[in-house]
Amino acid sequence: MQDQPINIKKIGVLTSGGDAPGMNAAIRAVVRAGFYYNLEVYGIYRGYEGMINDDIRKLDSRSIAHVLERGGTFLKSARSLEFRTPEGRKKAYDNLKSHGIDALVVIGGDGSLTGAHLFYKEFGIPAVGLPGTIDNDLFGTDLTIGFDTACNTAIGAIDKIRDTATSHDRLFFVEVMGRDAGFIAINAGIGSAAAAILIPEKKFPVEKLIDRLKFREKAKKESNIVIVAEGGKSGGAQEISEKVKKILPTYDIKVTILGHLQRGGAPSSFDRILSSKLGVSAVEGLLKGKFDVMVGIINNKIVYTPIKRAIIDDKEVDDEDLRIAGILST
Numbered sequence: 001m002q003d004q005p006i007n008i009k010k011i012g013v014l015t016s017g018g019d020a021p022g023m024n025a026a027i028r029a030v031v032r033a034g035f036y037y038n039l040e041v042y043g044i045y046r047g048y049e050g051m052i053n054d055d056i057r058k059l060d061s062r063s064i065a066h067v068l069e070r071g072g073t074f075l076k077s078a079r080s081l082e083f084r085t086p087e088g089r090k091k092a093y094d095n096l097k098s099h100g101i102d103a104l105v106v107i108g109g110d111g112s113l114t115g116a117h118l119f120y121k122e123f124g125i126p127a128v129g130l131p132g133t134i135d136n137d138l139f140g141t142d143l144t145i146g147f148d149t150a151c152n153t154a155i156g157a158i159d160k161i162r163d164t165a166t167s168h169d170r171l172f173f174v175e176v177m178g179r180d181a182g183f184i185a186i187n188a189g190i191g192s193a194a195a196a197i198l199i200p201e202k203k204f205p206v207e208k209l210i211d212r213l214k215f216r217e218k219a220k221k222e223s224n225i226v227i228v229a230e231g232g233k234s235g236g237a238q239e240i241s242e243k244v245k246k247i248l249p250t251y252d253i254k255v256t257i258l259g260h261l262q263r264g265g266a267p268s269s270f271d272r273i274l275s276s277k278l279g280v281s282a283v284e285g286l287l288k289g290k291f292d293v294m295v296g297i298i299n300n301k302i303v304y305t306p307i308k309r310a311i312i313d314d315k316e317v318d319d320e321d322l323r324i325a326g327i328l329s330t
Helices: 025-034 048-051 086-099 110-123 145-169 183-191 205-217 235-248 261-264 269-287 307-312 319-328
Strands: 010-015 039-043 055-056 103-108 127-131 170-176 196-198 224-229 252-257 293-298 303-304
Touching: 010 086, 025 039, 025 103, 025 269, 039 048, 048 086, 048 110, 055 086, 055 103, 086 110, 086 224, 086 293, 103 110, 103 269, 110 127, 110 183, 110 307, 127 269, 127 307, 145 183, 145 224, 145 252, 145 261, 145 269, 170 183, 170 235, 170 261, 183 196, 183 224, 183 319, 196 205, 205 224, 205 235, 224 235, 235 252, 293 307, 303 307
Parallel strands: 010 039, 010 103, 103 127, 127 293, 170 224, 170 252, 196 224
Antiparallel strands: 039 055, 293 303
């Protein structure tokens, strides 16, 4: 992590990995901040793959018109196997140099930020990462771009599922995204009054779940919805539902997998504001000589964390959130 002002005239911005609501707002903020500081900003389309294929275009005011409210990423996103090779990265570097690009803003998750870190180590291209992932699993920021919207989307879907669950006295297992992190599951569970929340970080024995469901049945709860993160230690929603069905054969059990529904849609007001703040801070960080870092927000303050730490250190779920979820589910 450097901290000495450097001469930057042209910045490249890209989105990589899974899309997240708010990415367009972040791109817009980078471009607007670039204009404010008299910089040229180039959009690198389709992530690192576009960098290798020279899919690089100068952005202007028209490029970012009416993108703030749009989900997805207008720069597109793609995973690049070639960028994982030294030859691919050299080709990408040569393309950046041909456009005179001095620095990068990379918006994405841990894989995307790993690429920025490696690129800096090999070729010295200053880079600032923005945490663009709905999973909220990057160390160095309280919240990532897209997380709030994904939680809102999940809760909205669960509210609709509850109408059916209540009408038919059904038990629903709803699977949300979060292969390695249970942040969406916890927040969606609290926000939708779930009967139980199963996440990758914590073991939730089926026996404990059965006891919880029986207790709620005695309390004459009208519906039961169990939230399962897709990477839960106890298995996915389908697998767990089958285990419960064997023990509680009289229950009318259904499974709903929300899947990529959670990635789409217009970003929430929170995600638009967060993305805008981080985008401006990324440009300002580069101009101050802060690179090979990820910009995040902690306790409502902008912070810069070395990318290596952001992708290696574990971001743990809040045990207090789990405790509160347990109280509210009884």
